[in-house]
Amino acid sequence: xxxxxxxxxxxxxxVILLSLVGGFTAGFIxxxxxxxxxxxxxxxxxxxxxxxxxxxxxxxxxxxxxEDVRPARADRVAFNLxxxxxxxxxxxxFVVLPLGAGVVxxxxxxxxxxxxxxxxxxxxxxxxxxxxxxxxxSFLGGLRAAAQFISYEIPRTLSVVxxxxxxxxLSTVRIMEVQTIPYAVLLPVGFVVYLITSVAELNRGPxxxxxxxxxxxxxxxxxxxxxxxxxxxxxxYGGMFAASAFATVLFxxxxxxxxxxxxxxxxxxxxxxxxxxxxVRWTLPRFRADxxxxxxxxxxxxxxxxxxxxAFVVLFLVR
Amino acid sequence: MxxxxxxxxxxxxxxxxxxxxxxxxxxxxxxxQLPERVKGEGYESGMPQASIPRRPFHMAYYNxxxxxxxxxxxxxxxxxxxxxLRDLTLGATVKTAVFVILxxxxxxxxxxxxxxxxx
Numbered sequence: 001x002x003x004x005x006x007x008x009x010x011x012x013x014x015v016i017l018l019s020l021v022g023g024f025t026a027g028f029i030x031x032x033x034x035x036x037x038x039x040x041x042x043x044x045x046x047x048x049x050x051x052x053x054x055x056x057x058x059x060x061x062x063x064x065x066x067e068d069v070r071p072a073r074a075d076r077v078a079f080n081l082x083x084x085x086x087x088x089x090x091x092x093x094f095v096v097l098p099l100g101a102g103v104v105x106x107x108x109x110x111x112x113x114x115x116x117x118x119x120x121x122x123x124x125x126x127x128x129x130x131x132x133x134x135x136x137x138s139f140l141g142g143l144r145a146a147a148q149f150i151s152y153e154i155p156r157t158l159s160v161v162x163x164x165x166x167x168x169x170l171s172t173v174r175i176m177e178v179q180t181i182p183y184a185v186l187l188p189v190g191f192v193v194y195l196i197t198s199v200a201e202l203n204r205g206p207x208x209x210x211x212x213x214x215x216x217x218x219x220x221x222x223x224x225x226x227x228x229x230x231x232x233x234x235x236x237y238g239g240m241f242a243a244s245a246f247a248t249v250l251f252x253x254x255x256x257x258x259x260x261x262x263x264x265x266x267x268x269x270x271x272x273x274x275x276x277x278x279x280v281r282w283t284l285p286r287f288r289a290d291x292x293x294x295x296x297x298x299x300x301x302x303x304x305x306x307x308x309x310x311a312f313v314v315l316f317l318v319r
Numbered sequence: 320m321x322x323x324x325x326x327x328x329x330x331x332x333x334x335x336x337x338x339x340x341x342x343x344x345x346x347x348x349x350x351x352q353l354p355e356r357v358k359g360e361g362y363e364s365g366m367p368q369a370s371i372p373r374r375p376f377h378m379a380y381y382n383x384x385x386x387x388x389x390x391x392x393x394x395x396x397x398x399x400x401x402x403x404l405r406d407l408t409l410g411a412t413v414k415t416a417v418f419v420i421l422x423x424x425x426x427x428x429x430x431x432x433x434x435x436x437x438x
Contacts, residue, residue, distance in 0.1 A: 013331055018334065073359075095331060158390075227342065
């Protein structure tokens with residue numbers, strides 16, 4: 001009986017968080033268009049609704065009503081599965097994210113490992129989509145996604161191990177509770193490595209070579225259209241929020257802060273990080289494939305290992 | 320992870336899979352579906368496809384995949400001890416540090432051998 005209840009509770013949380021991610025996607029796409037417009041001295045969308053606020057809503061209706069084009073020679077099963085396999089893990093990662101103090105879908109005792117492991121499945125979806133499309137641009141995009149993923153996953157994981165060593169727990173909620181000094185102060189190298197590698201994990205500029213518009217049209221999602229195409233965007237923007245919220249939990253002390261309640265601080269920090277991710281994307285030029293690999297293996301990985309050494313020293317000092 | 324967590328994740332995963340699939344299915348009744356020959360061709364800026372997109376991978380993947388496996392396993396092993404290092408003796412931390420240094424030396428070796436160059 002209680003097992004059935006847990007299952008249904010999980011189902012309900014899934015519906016709620018999926019809607020939340022959908023909402024984030026719509027909101028962030030509009031914000032990103034506005035931010036990028038300001039940075040390029042344009043004004044962005046203004047005609048649909050007041051100040052263009054309804055632009056994404058109009059776009060979503062358009063996408064829903066669009067034809068679902070599939071290349072004739074595409075691998076049918078893999079083509080249909082690709083976007084799902086990209087979006088589902090991104091939403092699954094929200095399970096362990098505390099959205100404010102104590103608001104969490106399920107406090108897993110391996111939360112941190114879960115958050116690093118589950119969204120990584122997304123890259124399988126990207127490679128699958130790229131391969132199944134039977135298109136040269138998509139194929140290149142899928143391969144690039146694989147290369148980028150195997151390079152940036154390592155420093156990202158190792159930068160988080162440092163936090164786990166100092167905090168002494170794998171639960172995201174507990175890490176927030178035991179964090180009296182924000183770990184960004186104790187482990188600054190880890191924080192920087194985490195942020196940079198998160199941008200790469202999300203395939204966002206300046207690490208957007210898997211979908212570089214000026215080189216390979218749109219990379220792995222060249223052949224997709226309509227709602228299936230928008231699933232990739234759900235993964236990207238949902239993942240962007242998740243990565244920022246996770247950074248807030250691990251490095252910025254979660255809801256800690258003066259005057260305002262914890263809930264407000266948590267969202268302020270997270271949204272500030274989301275803005276930083278957009279800011280970076282529209283400021284820096286794209287990396288070349290070999291520069292990307294060199295940065296990951298010769299720059300970020302040693303930095304992550306140094307961060308781990310730093311974590312051991314901190315652990316020694318606090319004992 | 321206890322059994323309850325797994326059941327919760329099953330329910331969660333089911334919702335997250337079913338909802339998008341159902342939406343795609345329902346909208347299939349409303350959206351137009353007019354396939355034609357040109358639409359079904361791979362996009363290559365308007366020209367017929369020049370080459371078959373089933374080519375072998377770049378050789379450089381091999382080296383990087385090998386190093387990836389080494390460090391991914393290292394990360395997994397570190398997660399096994401990282402959470403409890405606080406409660407263990409100093410010796411445990413030192414041993415973990417030695418392990419990290421040994422694998423880190425592997426990175427230096429690969430670097431010297433030129434395995435970290437994408438070409």
